[in-house]
Amino acid sequence: MSGDEEEEWGRRRRRIAGDPVTAALSADLLALILDRVAAARDRKAWRLVSRGFLRAEALHRRALRPLRRDALPRLLRRFPALELLDLSACPALDDASLAAAALGGAGRRLRSVCLARASGVGWRGLEAAAVADAAGLRELLLDKCLGVTDVGLAKVAVGCPALDRLSVKWCLEISDIGIDLLAKKCPDLRSLDISYIKVTNESLRSISSLRKLEDLAMVGCYFIDDDGMRILSRGCNSFQSIDVSRCENVSSGGLASLLEGHHLLRSINARDCVSELTSCFLSKLSVISNTLNILKLDGFQLSVSALKIIGMSCKNLVEIGLGKCKGVTDEGISELVANCAELRTINLVCCHLLTDDALFSIANNCKKVECLGLESCSLITEKGLDQLTICCSSVKELDLTDCNVNDAGLKCMSRCSELTALKLGLCASISDEGLAYIGSNCEKLQELDLYRCTAVTDNGLAAIAAGCKSLKRLNLCYCTQISDTGMKHLSCLEELTDLELRGLVRVTSSGITSLAMGCKSLVKLELKRCYSVDDAGLWALARYSENLRQLTISYCPVTGLGLCNLLGTLRCLQDVKLVHLSWVSIEGFELALRASCGRLKKLKLLSGLQEVLSPELLQMLQSRGCRIRWVDKPLVFKG
Amino acid sequence: MNSLSLRIFLFFFVSSLSRVWSLQATPRLRSIDRSDPIRSMASAAATTTKKMITLKSSDGEEFEVEEAVAMESQTIRHMIEDDCAENGIPLPNVTSKILSKVIEYCKKHVDAAAKPSDEAGAAAAAAAAAAAGGGGGKASAVPEDDLKAWDAEFVKVDQTTLFDLILAANYLNIKGLLDLTCQTVADMIKGKTPEEIRKTFNIKNDFTPEEEEEIRRENQWAFE
Numbered sequence: 001m002s003g004d005e006e007e008e009w010g011r012r013r014r015r016i017a018g019d020p021v022t023a024a025l026s027a028d029l030l031a032l033i034l035d036r037v038a039a040a041r042d043r044k045a046w047r048l049v050s051r052g053f054l055r056a057e058a059l060h061r062r063a064l065r066p067l068r069r070d071a072l073p074r075l076l077r078r079f080p081a082l083e084l085l086d087l088s089a090c091p092a093l094d095d096a097s098l099a100a101a102a103l104g105g106a107g108r109r110l111r112s113v114c115l116a117r118a119s120g121v122g123w124r125g126l127e128a129a130a131v132a133d134a135a136g137l138r139e140l141l142l143d144k145c146l147g148v149t150d151v152g153l154a155k156v157a158v159g160c161p162a163l164d165r166l167s168v169k170w171c172l173e174i175s176d177i178g179i180d181l182l183a184k185k186c187p188d189l190r191s192l193d194i195s196y197i198k199v200t201n202e203s204l205r206s207i208s209s210l211r212k213l214e215d216l217a218m219v220g221c222y223f224i225d226d227d228g229m230r231i232l233s234r235g236c237n238s239f240q241s242i243d244v245s246r247c248e249n250v251s252s253g254g255l256a257s258l259l260e261g262h263h264l265l266r267s268i269n270a271r272d273c274v275s276e277l278t279s280c281f282l283s284k285l286s287v288i289s290n291t292l293n294i295l296k297l298d299g300f301q302l303s304v305s306a307l308k309i310i311g312m313s314c315k316n317l318v319e320i321g322l323g324k325c326k327g328v329t330d331e332g333i334s335e336l337v338a339n340c341a342e343l344r345t346i347n348l349v350c351c352h353l354l355t356d357d358a359l360f361s362i363a364n365n366c367k368k369v370e371c372l373g374l375e376s377c378s379l380i381t382e383k384g385l386d387q388l389t390i391c392c393s394s395v396k397e398l399d400l401t402d403c404n405v406n407d408a409g410l411k412c413m414s415r416c417s418e419l420t421a422l423k424l425g426l427c428a429s430i431s432d433e434g435l436a437y438i439g440s441n442c443e444k445l446q447e448l449d450l451y452r453c454t455a456v457t458d459n460g461l462a463a464i465a466a467g468c469k470s471l472k473r474l475n476l477c478y479c480t481q482i483s484d485t486g487m488k489h490l491s492c493l494e495e496l497t498d499l500e501l502r503g504l505v506r507v508t509s510s511g512i513t514s515l516a517m518g519c520k521s522l523v524k525l526e527l528k529r530c531y532s533v534d535d536a537g538l539w540a541l542a543r544y545s546e547n548l549r550q551l552t553i554s555y556c557p558v559t560g561l562g563l564c565n566l567l568g569t570l571r572c573l574q575d576v577k578l579v580h581l582s583w584v585s586i587e588g589f590e591l592a593l594r595a596s597c598g599r600l601k602k603l604k605l606l607s608g609l610q611e612v613l614s615p616e617l618l619q620m621l622q623s624r625g626c627r628i629r630w631v632d633k634p635l636v637f638k639g
Numbered sequence: 640m641n642s643l644s645l646r647i648f649l650f651f652f653v654s655s656l657s658r659v660w661s662l663q664a665t666p667r668l669r670s671i672d673r674s675d676p677i678r679s680m681a682s683a684a685a686t687t688t689k690k691m692i693t694l695k696s697s698d699g700e701e702f703e704v705e706e707a708v709a710m711e712s713q714t715i716r717h718m719i720e721d722d723c724a725e726n727g728i729p730l731p732n733v734t735s736k737i738l739s740k741v742i743e744y745c746k747k748h749v750d751a752a753a754k755p756s757d758e759a760g761a762a763a764a765a766a767a768a769a770a771a772g773g774g775g776g777k778a779s780a781v782p783e784d785d786l787k788a789w790d791a792e793f794v795k796v797d798q799t800t801l802f803d804l805i806l807a808a809n810y811l812n813i814k815g816l817l818d819l820t821c822q823t824v825a826d827m828i829k830g831k832t833p834e835e836i837r838k839t840f841n842i843k844n845d846f847t848p849e850e851e852e853e854i855r856r857e858n859q860w861a862f863e
Contacts, residue, residue: 019845040863048858049833050844050845051845067862
């Protein structure tokens with residue numbers, strides 16, 4: 001067989017050329033190894049090893065997130081086995097580039113395409129994409145594609161009859177007509193997101209004919225009301241998950257009628273709908289008691305008896321959302337959790353009346369709890385946290401913003417070795433001692449929020465940097481005691497991607513330099529009001545932070561030279577905020593923005609510049625897909 | 640005359656009847672055998688001596704293994720089930736060195752699944768532990784951690800052997816060994832720069848400088 005012979009000959013050549021791995025192992029065995037090499041950095045290193053390795057990786061890659069549209073045709077040719085294409089990071093994506101990419105022919109095997117925020121894409125681009133990908137496309141995400149109208153939706157519906165999941169969130173041009181055609185042409189739809197668009201109950205009439213529809217999201221649909229809910233309850237959908245948050249005209253009566261019709265509901269999200277929870281809804285909850293896992297009732301007025309009924313009706317609850325619910329007290333919580341031992345996520349944000357007793361109830365009943373949101377529950381003390389952390393060993397996410405947590409509380413929290421996210425904003429009593437506890441045991445920590453924790457100094461950062469090597473997101477805004485030494489400690493965090501350093505007046509350019517040299521994965525950096533960071537800091541960022549995508553340097557004493565070098569060098573930079581750069585001249589802005597030539601997607605500038613910058617520049621930026629936000633902020637120096 | 644022929648007929652009739660009775664008697668004899676306690680113990684002993692399968696490597700060496708150990712390989716399992724294993728199973732793609740390692744792995748895992756402290760298993764593993772890094776003697780109390788430690792020692796071999804083990808595990812369809820060896824290679828690659836990977840596996844860089852630069856640029860700026 002010539003295929004085998006060819007492969008054997010190829011292997012002999014590779015052995016002579018010096019690639020024993022691809023010489024020894026066939027393509028499918030290399031694929032088995034590649035299955036286990038998932039991290040993006042490792043895959044990219046793999047590609048650079050040898051030609052054989054490059055070929056193996058190209059045949060194996062299933063998902064791609066391109067960063068620029070001109071690379072699209074070449075990338076689609078290089079990776080023939082792609083199934084998932086995420087184009088949300090491509091600036092200035094328009095019909096022409098989408099058509100050019102689709103005609104590359106690689107569209108045949110694509111299963112999922114994400115086109116979020118591609119406002120330049122209209123029906124022509126979608127037609128080209130749909131025609132090329134018709135056979136296999138199952139999932140299409142068009143969030144915030146403002147150029148998509150009913151015509152574009154029709155092209156998608158006709159071209160992709162096997163569509164399984166569709167999102168047209170924020171596509172404000174879509175109306176009932178488009179949804180009607182969609183429902184007729186794509187009968188296999190399982191998941192649909194029509195949030196924030198101006199559809200009425202008529203759309204729900206069309207949607208109610210989709211037999212396989214399991215998942216419907218209608219966040220913020222102002223024109224949907226209880227009649228629409230009644231239409232849905234009589235339809236032949238197989239609903240498992242409904243999201244009607246922020247639908248101001250849907251009341252609990254409408255929700256109750258929905259429950260009548262659909263007994264397999266797993267998830268109900270009714271955040272911020274209407275404030276009153278009537279008894280007809282509560283009595284209907286027992287109908288779905290076996291299946292209901294997720295219930296989000298944020299913003300409702302809830303009494304103790306209501307919580308008791310919820311607890312008794314829904315014994316299989318895994319997630320409950322009671323954020324900003326008025327009337328939630330310790331007694332209500334204890335009635336709720338008495339029956340719900342399976343709870344894993346409890347959101348009690350802004351339930352101001354809760355004290356340690358609520359935490360005791362949760363600790364005693366819900367041993368599996370993983371995510372707990374207690375923002376602004378300021379009556380909580382370390383005693384409650386102590387009991388919680390002793391009883392519940394799998395706590396992963398804790399939100400204790402504005403809860404007056406102190407070091408004793410942090411000592412209790414350090415027992416949770418599975419902790420991945422910890423939010424301690426506005427807790428001014430936290431000091432380095434508490435952070436040392438966290439650093440000693442919470443190795444898996446990925447997110448740490450220390451917004452306005454003013455007692456934190458460089459030593460605290462040293463403890464965190466030594467102990468939490470997987471830290472990805474760190475917020476140190478207004479922790480004014482931090483200086484360059486702290487930045488040096490942070491530079492050993494190689495996985496750090498998001499860093500907010502707003503208002504750190506003692507951090508200078510040398511601190512930023514050491515940070516840029518060490519944190520190779522930095523993607524988002526905020527340096528607003530760092531009054532000591534100047535051009536030298538920007539030079540360092542331009543030189544070392546190759547992955548930087550989002551940057552804020554408002555109020556920093558930088559000049560046009562540093563700015564021009566920064567915007568010209570960083571190829572991935574897409575989102576910059578340049579408000580009140582008083583030392584940058586108008587020529588400086590002109591040169592810097594021209595140097596960025598088409599890479600920027602979002603830009604924030606002082607509104608005074610709108611008259612002064614040349615109109616060709618502004619036009620060029622806008623035609624390349626950049627959205628400019630003009631703000632009117634007075635120049636105020638803080639601290 | 641009539642009485643004589645009648646007597647002859649009766650004689651033949653009775654003798655044929657007795658033959659029929661004797662035929663019927665033999666099953667009864669066998670059932671008596673079965674109820675005999677000594678006889679039944681002997682037959683039970685016959686089922687506990689395990690069936691041995693002969694595996695022949697590509698260089699002619701023969702390995703005799705228990706059927707349960709050989710059945711770890713799905714390929715061999717299918718051959719046994721299809722009755723192709725009577726005269727031994729030839730494995731032309733596997734050398735004796737690799738086959739002995741594979742058998743060692745299968746034995747260890749069969750023993751760990753059945754009885755943790757199997758004397759025969761420990762002895763056989765020790766006997767076959769010639770090339771292995773002394774991992775065979777760890778057949779003791781249990782479970783997952785010990786087995787994982789043994790697996791980790793098992794794959795500490797040179798690269799050629801590791802790749803040959805992957806090929807053998809693929810050919811013989813032994814999922815556990817294939818997962819273990821592929822994971823080992825993947826772990827050798829994680830966290831390394833391209834140059835380090837080349838050094839680990841003795842690979843020569845066959846890119847031209849322009850090609851390498853293009854791929855570097857693609858990695859950096861074309862996609863995430």
